Amino acid sequence: MNHFFVFLKKELLEYARTYKLLILLTVFIIFGITNPLIAKLTPDLLANFMPEGMTVTIPEPTALDSWAQFFKNTQQMGLIVLLLVFSGVLANEISKGTLINLLTKGLSRQAVIAAKYGAMLLVWSVSVGISALLTCIYTVYLFPGDPVSHLIFAVFCMWLFGAFLLAVLLAASALAKGNYGGLLLTGCIVVVLFSLNIIPGAAKYNPIALAARNMELAAGAAEPPALYPAAGITVLAVLALLGLALAVFRKKEL
Amino acid sequence: MNILEISDLHMSFGSNQVLRGLNMAVPEHAIYGFVGRNGAGKTTTMKIVLGLLKAQSGSVTVCGEKVSYGSARTNRHIGYLPDVPEFYGYMRPREYLKLCGEITGLPAAEIKSRSAELLELVGLAGVNRRISGFSRGMKQRLGIAQALLNKPRLLICDEPTSALDPIGRRQVLEILSAIRGQTTVVFSTHILSDVERICDHIAVLEQGRLALAGTLSEIQKQHRRNSFRIRFAAEEEGRAFSQLAELDRPGIELELEGRELQIVSGDDSIGGQELIDLLSAQQIAPEKFEAMEPTLEDLFTEVVK
CATH class of the missing domain: 3.30.70.100 (Alpha-Beta Plaits)
Structure with missing residues (x-):
């Protein structure tokens, strides 16, 4: 346990000093501030850009539009930035040989995997948490009184999907060689998951649902139990992926 | 007493048989020059001793304890200096030594005092900039400091001087000479003058086995x-x-x-x-x-x- 905390501290120092933390926090803070603003200003912007004489009825924006921006930005740009920042999380250390000194001092490989995942998860949690909190504050300010359903669960689903992607990235980084091999493998796995939705009934269990049905939850069109199977499968997949990452890393000759 | 014993070690990479029944014994407090051509299997042997590589057969004991692949148990007796030590460039020397000390399980006060003592020994006491700005020689000296942090009984140095300029080489050799009698040093190299300068025991690895082993005077006597x-x-x-x-x-x-x-x-x-x-x-x-x-x-x- 001691090794886990020592290495976790080292990982967090690395994120702080190599600007990874700054990049992620900046991106997610910008999202948090701009989500409600974009929702509020979009109708006015559209009206300004319309040709003269054309009348289009744009519905009055609501809190749901603000949260739609949050989920869209997080799912698209947010997760991409997250994966780019953490690409090569393990492969980089293996190829550079920075772990050799520490492993020969007794650092367990289990602690390396656990701390790397723990640090990424912590940064992701803080980033998405701040973004959600800022979105929430501005949404309440700009759209007071608008109802939003199951918001916490909808954000939790997005967080869980991010946690799943980080586990995929870590396992892929243990399997693939080089900095971007893991990123490429992660991309391939996401494409496969999207493809699985073609199979009837698979969508219900697919982790992709956690990042795709958030607005249904927020709008009250879906109830949380509808996403329980996907959430359960995702938690199991995270554990399996961490196990895989450890098994592969244990066999790596350094 | 032998601090390191290797018996009948075999290892190959694909069709390339690197070690063919290597037997080796390193006496305590020796500065043991492990000599061989490039690619002779010196680094492979050291990585097996550290449990970083799995040998096909044979056994290795450090301080009487058997070395197992993937386990770091016997490494508590060992300090290791790789040929080109890699550090986290964003850290400062003291921070890196603190990380190593915490992993080794040393108490905070001992980490602090030992770091100061070792940075003094390797001539980096006044250096507080990030490791990314270090020269190769400075990295090698910091490598020695981290390897000696836990007061190891056995210090394994893999070609510590081969990438250094003459001044850096001299500094590293002086540091290794300075710890004579406190720590057993296994010093792999293909620079024979370095071996003659500081080693009291010599082994020559050739064709996956030791072709020569003993003190320099014994070997000279045998081959006179x-x-x-x-x-x-x-x-x-x-x-x-x-x-x-x-x-x-x-x-x-x-x-x-x-x-x-x-x-x-x-x-x-x-x-x-x-x-x-x-x-x-x-x-x-x-x-x-x-x-x-x-x-x-x-x-x-x-x-x-």
Whole structure:
């Protein structure tokens, strides 16, 4: 346990000093501030850009539009930035040989995997948490009184999907060689998951649902139990992926 | 007592058989020069000792404990300095040593005092910038400091001087010499002058086995051949002497270069006294008469040729 905390501290120092933390926090803070603003200003912007004489009825924006921006930005740009920042999380250390000194001092490989995942998860949690909190504050300010359903669960689903992607990235980084091999493998796995939705009934269990049905939850069109199977499968997949990452890393000759 | 014992170690990479039944014993407090050509298997051997590589067969014990692949248990006795130590460039030397100390399980106060002591030893006491700005020599010296942090009984250095300039090399060798008697050092290299300078025990790895092992004086004794060098006052004198019938015997090799004649007698065909008598009989007073010891380079060349 001691090794886990020592290495976790080292990982967090690395994120702080190599600007990874700054990049992620900046991106997610910008999202948090701009989500409600974009929702509020979009109708006015559209009206300004319309040709003269054309009348289009744009519905009055609501809190749901603000949260739609949050989920869209997080799912698209947010997760991409997250994966780019953490690409090569393990492969980089293996190829550079920075772990050799520490492993020969007794650092367990289990602690390396656990701390790397723990640090990424912590940064992701803080980033998405701040973004959600800022979105929430501005949404309440700009759209007071608008109802939003199951918001916490909808954000939790997005967080869980991010946690799943980080586990995929870590396992892929243990399997693939080089900095971007893991990123490429992660991309391939996401494409496969999207493809699985073609199979009837698979969508219900697919982790992709956690990042795709958030607005249904927020709008009250879906109830949380509808996403329980996907959430359960995702938690199991995270554990399996961490196990895989450890098994592969244990066999790596350094 | 032997601090490191390797017996019948076999290891191959694909079809390349690197170690073919390596046997090796390192006595405590020795500075053990582990010599071999590039690719001879020195790094492979060290990584097996550290549990970073899995041998196909054979066994390794450190301080009497068996080394297992993937386990770091025996590494508590070992300090390791890789050939090109890699650090986290965003850290400062003290921060890196603190990380190493925490992993080793040293108490905070000991980490602090030991770090200060070691940074002083390696000449980095006043350096507080990030490691990314360090030269190769500074990284190598920091590598020694991290390797010695837990007061290891065995320090394994993998070619610590091969990538350094002469000043960096001298500094590293001085540091290793300074810990003589406190820690056993296994020092792999192909720079023979470094071995001659600081090592008291030598092993030459060739064809996956030890071709030579022992103290330098023992090895020289074992491989001593009657070898002499005579410098004559004039070239003609040397030529005339080399053509003497007494030297035209099987087992005697003569090599005349200018005024210098080298005489090697592999099977004691001729001794120093006999040569002096011959010179005297010919009324030759040489400028120099030297009985030569085989150098490590001679021995190495002989073993690997």
